[in-house]
Amino acid sequence: MSKIGYEYKGTVKVYNFVEVFSQDDMLEKIKSLIKRSLEGLNIAIHYGCHLVRPSKIMKFDHPEKPTKMDAIVEAMGAKSVVFPAKLECCGFCARLQEEIGFKLVEEKMTELKGLEVDVDALITVCPACTDQYDRKERTISRKTGKELDIPIIYLAELMAIAFGVDETKLGLNTRAVKPNKLMEKLKA
Numbered sequence: 217m218s219k220i221g222y223e224y225k226g227t228v229k230v231y232n233f234v235e236v237f238s239q240d241d242m243l244e245k246i247k248s249l250i251k252r253s254l255e256g257l258n259i260a261i262h263y264g265c266h267l268v269r270p271s272k273i274m275k276f277d278h279p280e281k282p283t284k285m286d287a288i289v290e291a292m293g294a295k296s297v298v299f300p301a302k303l304e305c306c307g308f309c310a311r312l313q314e315e316i317g318f319k320l321v322e323e324k325m326t327e328l329k330g331l332e333v334d335v336d337a338l339i340t341v342c343p344a345c346t347d348q349y350d351r352k353e354r355t356i357s358r359k360t361g362k363e364l365d366i367p368i369i370y371l372a373e374l375m376a377i378a379f380g381v382d383e384t385k386l387g388l389n390t391r392a393v394k395p396n397k398l399m400e401k402l403k404a
Contacts, residue, residue: 251380
């Protein structure tokens with residue numbers, strides 16, 4: 217770095233945006249910026265393996281009972297859905313044994329479809345998890361005949377929708393599982 221006139225001293229603390237936006241003052245700021253309430257939406261949250269673990273390093277949320285993403289979703293007016301497989305791995309890291317990934321995705325998405333409430337979306341913060349659920353959910357639906365049809369959306373995209381960003385600018389139509397029902401529900 218010295219060749220380009222910079223020096224790294226290791227003094228910068230890096231934060232995940234969930235850590236920043238889940239602080240009390242930021243939750244209040246989120247509430248004040250809402251242009252499109254998410255009231256009436258049932259949102260399932262996937263924390264992923266690396267957001268809260270290894271807990272000795274991450275330290276900003278409980279590794280077995282995290283609540284930070286839930287707090288952000290609820291600050292936007294949506295309901296965070298309780299379900300047993302909330303912390304289960306998406307299986308992306310098992311891509312060398314593709315059947316493991318398919319099994320993990322199928323189990324979680326089938327569980328979400330079997331809940332007493334209709335789940336409007338599964339929210340993630342990890343690109344690998346997003347890709348894993350989106351691609352494999354569509355393939356599982358085709359192979360098994362199960363109509364899973366739960367869109368996978370980044371938390372930041374859900375925030376953008378709540379802040380009034382036109383969803384067509386977010387590229388959600390490029391997903392394997394289109395969020396059409398979700399967007400129709402928001403227009404109602």
